[in-house]
Amino acid sequence: MPQVSVIIPVHNVENYLRECLDSVVNQTLTDIEIICINDGSTDNSLCILEEYARADKRIKVISQQNQGQSVARNVGLTLVKSDYVVFIDPDDYFNVNALEVMYKKIIKTNDDLVISHCRAFADDIKNPIQIEKAKGFEQTLSPKPINSIFITEENFEYFLETLMVAVWGKIFSLKFLNDNKISFINKNVVHEDDGFNTKLLASMPVLSIIDDITVMYRIREKSSTFNLYSKKNKRKHEDDMKIALKDAKEFIIDKYSKNFAKSLIKKIQDSSKYSRFFCFRRAGIKFSWHKYDKNLSIWFIPIFRQKIKNQKNIIKVLGIPLFCKSYQGVSL
Numbered sequence: 001m002p003q004v005s006v007i008i009p010v011h012n013v014e015n016y017l018r019e020c021l022d023s024v025v026n027q028t029l030t031d032i033e034i035i036c037i038n039d040g041s042t043d044n045s046l047c048i049l050e051e052y053a054r055a056d057k058r059i060k061v062i063s064q065q066n067q068g069q070s071v072a073r074n075v076g077l078t079l080v081k082s083d084y085v086v087f088i089d090p091d092d093y094f095n096v097n098a099l100e101v102m103y104k105k106i107i108k109t110n111d112d113l114v115i116s117h118c119r120a121f122a123d124d125i126k127n128p129i130q131i132e133k134a135k136g137f138e139q140t141l142s143p144k145p146i147n148s149i150f151i152t153e154e155n156f157e158y159f160l161e162t163l164m165v166a167v168w169g170k171i172f173s174l175k176f177l178n179d180n181k182i183s184f185i186n187k188n189v190v191h192e193d194d195g196f197n198t199k200l201l202a203s204m205p206v207l208s209i210i211d212d213i214t215v216m217y218r219i220r221e222k223s224s225t226f227n228l229y230s231k232k233n234k235r236k237h238e239d240d241m242k243i244a245l246k247d248a249k250e251f252i253i254d255k256y257s258k259n260f261a262k263s264l265i266k267k268i269q270d271s272s273k274y275s276r277f278f279c280f281r282r283a284g285i286k287f288s289w290h291k292y293d294k295n296l297s298i299w300f301i302p303i304f305r306q307k308i309k310n311q312k313n314i315i316k317v318l319g320i321p322l323f324c325k326s327y328q329g330v331s332l
Contacts, residue, residue, distance in 0.1 A: 040066025
C-alpha cells in the first residue's frame, strides 16, 4: 500500500501540466500513487498524462466528460489506496520534499489534517495585477505553526477564516474523511474548496500547521481565482459560493443537533470571509455586495466589518446605503 495518494484534476492545462507532474514524480517520498482525473480536456493534456503514465507505473489516469474539479476530485477519492490524501492543482507544483514533510508530520502526530505553507507567484512577472494578487495571497498562505489543536465550536470561525483557503498544501487522513462522509459538492461549481473545507472543520478535526513551504501556487490570468472579481464572472462566483455553502449547511444539519448546527451555521454567516457573498433582504429589497465592491480589495473588508456588524435598519459603508436586517445577511 502506498504511503500517500496524490489526486490531480486535469482540464486543459497543457502549458503547465508537465511542470506539475515532474514535481510529483520526483518527490523525495517515493512510495506514492498519483491519481490523475482527465476532466474532459480538449487540448493536449490527456496525451501528456498518458505519456507520463507509460513512464511511471505509479500514475493512474482516469478520463471522464467535463464535470468540473469537484466531481473529478470525488472520483479520485474513490480510487485512493493509501491512508493519506494530498490534492494539487495541475497548474501548480510541489517543492521536492513536500509530501515527505507533510507525511512525516501526520504520522508523528496522528492528526486528521496537517497544513503547510505555500508560496504564490505571478505566471506573468510583468503583469502588475498578477503580482499584486500574489502578494495578497502570501499572508493567507503562511499561518503560524501549531501542534495538534482540536477544532471546537469556540475556535471554528477563526480557523475557517484564517486557514482554509484551498485544499492543496494539506495532507488529509482518509479515515477521517470517510468516517465523517466528507466529500466535494457533486456539481461543476467554483469555490468547491470552500464547501469541502467548511465540512472538514465542522467535523471537528485535530490539526497541525508546519512552516515548510510545500506548494508553489500560480496566479494566472485564465484561472478561476484570478477572475474571481471580474465583471464577467462576478455573478457566477457569487452564486457558486452560495451553492457550495448551502451544501455545507445541509451537511452540518444532517450531522448535528438542531442547536449545535444552528450555532456553526451562524458562525459561517458571521465570518468576514463569507458574509460578503450573501444578499441582504428587507421588504422585498435585495442588495448584492458585489455591485459595490469593484474598487475594493477583499483583504480590507475585515477592517470595517466590525463597525457595521450589529447595525439594524439602514447603514452606510463608504457612503453606500444598505437595506438589511443585519450585516450577517440571509440564511444560507
